[in-house]
Amino acid sequence: MKRARLIYNPTAGKEGIERQLPRILQRLEEKGLETSCHATRHPGDASHAAAEAVKRGFDIVIAAGGDGTIHEVVNGLAPFSSRPQLGIIPSGTSNDLARALHLPRDMVAACEVIGEGRACPMDVGRVQNHYFINVAAAGFLTEVTHQTPSRLKTVLGQFAYYAKGLEKLGTLLRPFRVRLESPQKIVEDEIYLIIVANSPSIGGFDQLAAQADIGDGLLDVLVVRKASLPELVHLVGSVLKGEHLDDERVLYFQTDRLEVISDKPMKLNLDGEWGGDLAGRFETLAGHLSVLCPAENQAPSGKWKKLRHRRGEH
CATH class of the missing domain: 3.40.50.10330 (Probable inorganic polyphosphate/atp-NAD kinase; domain 1)
Known part of the structure; x- marks a missing residue:
């Protein structure tokens, strides 16, 4: 037994x-x-x-x-x-x-x-000495998840985050400058939010990082560039429709490692919990955990199997 x-x-x-x-x-x-x-x-x-x-x-x-x-x-x-x-x-x-x-x-x-x-291999993200499963995020918008009281979440569920977000909207819109370095691209810009996702479901939004796959060996990077309040309101509407990845205010790409340099200290939110500072190296540990899952999830994704083959893993 x-x-x-x-x-x-x-x-x-x-x-x-x-x-x-x-x-x-x-x-x-x-x-x-x-x-x-x-x-x-x-x-x-x-x-x-x-x-x-x-x-x-x-x-x-x-x-x-x-x-x-x-x-x-x-x-x-x-x-x-x-x-x-x-x-x-x-x-x-x-x-x-x-x-x-x-x-x-x-x-x-x-x-x-x-x-x-039944088990399937699951990637784990790592930054500094911390691990994450769903998402690593930074930006003043991420303060909402941390500052929402647990009692409010117990009573209101997901609506607690929206209520807290509306309460703090006027103080959240403060951009910061970052430099992102990966094998795919190098970016330097003023942004409101950076999301490094391992899962497509983030903060109750099922398609925020729609192409993310917990078994593909990749991290999905989504950046919201500095914009006006009306532009951000429009962007929120695009998120609800699942059309935000086509928006010019959003930068999106996939990578297995990322170096982030910030012009000011920024708290890093890992899976809804504080986890050190934003600046540092992000990487994915492909298939690092074996998670018990429904039968339809048992086989590794095609992307992950191809990645393992390229790395010589079996």
Whole structure:
């Protein structure tokens, strides 16, 4: 029987996971997983618990919570040379990674996916000594995700971000200058926002980085250039229609590594959590984690298989 360690955030989403915990554990046991639990108590606790699970030889580590909880668990697993499989039970506000993996929203149904044991390779982004799964972003707009109170997110869900954004709109529009260096291109410009995406689903928007693929070995870079307020309002409309990548105010390209130089210190938002400064080297670790996923996701993407072939990996 495989051993699983369930690391869950009791405050995630609408705080429903503890009510479902007996059913979750029962279903995992029925699927042949000897499962023990760890409830997170403070920021960083999930990372520590995941690292301990690696050292104790668990076969599977299950992250139950939102993208922030998954982010911490991944940062606990990623530094090790040999890592357990990753299972996910989505119970947060946005659940971006769960949507990218087409995981069921129902927590007990997500246990079925974990119990089936089908795995797919998943890329992990790395910047400085931090790892990310969905996105690394910087710009004053990213302050919205950090400053939205957890209680407001619990009550309002995704609408909490929009409410906070409207409240701070007048103070968010401050451009900053960056230099971006990659094998594909070099860019120097004044911008409002930079997004380095590993997943197409970001902040509740399913197609913000529509071409991103968690298994293609590439990072998708999206930059919003300095523009007037009316132009930005128009751009928001383009985002809602999925037409923003054609907008002249948006720079978009794919790369496996990127060097960012900023003219001022900028906080870096990793999967909705603060993670150091923007300036530094971004890279993708292709297929670094094995994530338990629905059957349709099991095979690596064609792009990732081609990338592995080019690098001589098997």
